[in-house]
Amino acid sequence: MNHKPKEDTIGSWSVQKLKLLEKYLAAYVKVLARQDWCRGYEYIDAFAGTGKPKTKDEEKYVDGSPRIALDLGMPFTKYHFVEQSDWRVKELEKLKLEFEDRNIEIYPGDCNEVLREKILPGLPYGSNKRAIAFLDPFGMELQWKTMKDIANVETVEIILNFPTMAINREILRRNPEKIPESKKQKMSQFWGTENWTVDLYDEEQTLFGPELVRKKQTGKEFGLVFKNRLSQIFKHCTSPVLMTNSNSAPLYCIMFAGHNATGAKIADQILKKYEKTGT
Numbered sequence: 001m002n003h004k005p006k007e008d009t010i011g012s013w014s015v016q017k018l019k020l021l022e023k024y025l026a027a028y029v030k031v032l033a034r035q036d037w038c039r040g041y042e043y044i045d046a047f048a049g050t051g052k053p054k055t056k057d058e059e060k061y062v063d064g065s066p067r068i069a070l071d072l073g074m075p076f077t078k079y080h081f082v083e084q085s086d087w088r089v090k091e092l093e094k095l096k097l098e099f100e101d102r103n104i105e106i107y108p109g110d111c112n113e114v115l116r117e118k119i120l121p122g123l124p125y126g127s128n129k130r131a132i133a134f135l136d137p138f139g140m141e142l143q144w145k146t147m148k149d150i151a152n153v154e155t156v157e158i159i160l161n162f163p164t165m166a167i168n169r170e171i172l173r174r175n176p177e178k179i180p181e182s183k184k185q186k187m188s189q190f191w192g193t194e195n196w197t198v199d200l201y202d203e204e205q206t207l208f209g210p211e212l213v214r215k216k217q218t219g220k221e222f223g224l225v226f227k228n229r230l231s232q233i234f235k236h237c238t239s240p241v242l243m244t245n246s247n248s249a250p251l252y253c254i255m256f257a258g259h260n261a262t263g264a265k266i267a268d269q270i271l272k273k274y275e276k277t278g279t
């Protein structure tokens, strides 16, 4: 039988997201390459994908985040690609042949474990290395304790794709106590507390007594609530930029967090320009 090869398809909003990533990575490498004290500036792609998704509209292959990082005019000193699915890992392996002069390490598995056990221990503050991590999950796969570990090493900045739509799909508009236990647990691991209903719900009086009801938040306001959580562990966080689909439904928010003021300033400029001009 003739099986169609597996591939990932992405919408135009993802292409925009990748353009923002490219702009920040180009600026990051340029600044770090000038620092004499710096012993390495590394790229971490915690949800790497295949490296070559296809666009839904134009049906053409585009560079995914790993390729964008590899193709920059100035290279990173090391590339860490983490991916959980086997067939995508096989695709990623091909990048090693194509970019044989680059220092690429591919980690099959769950990024929460890989970051904690394999990548972050190589980036302690005293190493004089720095890294930028692109965190681009489908949904709530990234655990808050991983986020805290990233913040604690103080050498790693993040560009986060906050999965607005995926969370909205998983949690109920009313009565969060009726959400299945497994989903509640996933949300608690993602949000970093079992009390996430405090951030997301208000109490409303009904004929049958008080009920918890989702706060009226726009997609951006929802992103801001998570930004406030990130501000508790990172010194600098940008405001989230909301990405919507062709029906203007909120999909996700892109935001930056890190400990370096210059990084935050550059990210802020890139994101604000995008909000103003769409480029």
Ligand SMILES: C[S@@+](CC[C@H](N)C(=O)[O-])C[C@H]1O[C@@H](n2cnc3c(N)ncnc32)[C@H](O)[C@@H]1O
Binding pocket: 018, 046, 047, 048, 049, 050, 051, 052, 053, 063, 064, 065, 066, 082, 083, 084, 085, 088, 109, 110, 111, 112, 136, 137, 138, 141, 142
């Ligand atoms: C939105 S896609 C990433 C797209 C990629 N950044 C790009 O630009 O092409 C999310 C990817 O994360 C992978 N993934 C999901 N959960 C994961 C986990 N816990 N650890 C590592 N990878 C995971 C999925 O298999 C998928 O390839």
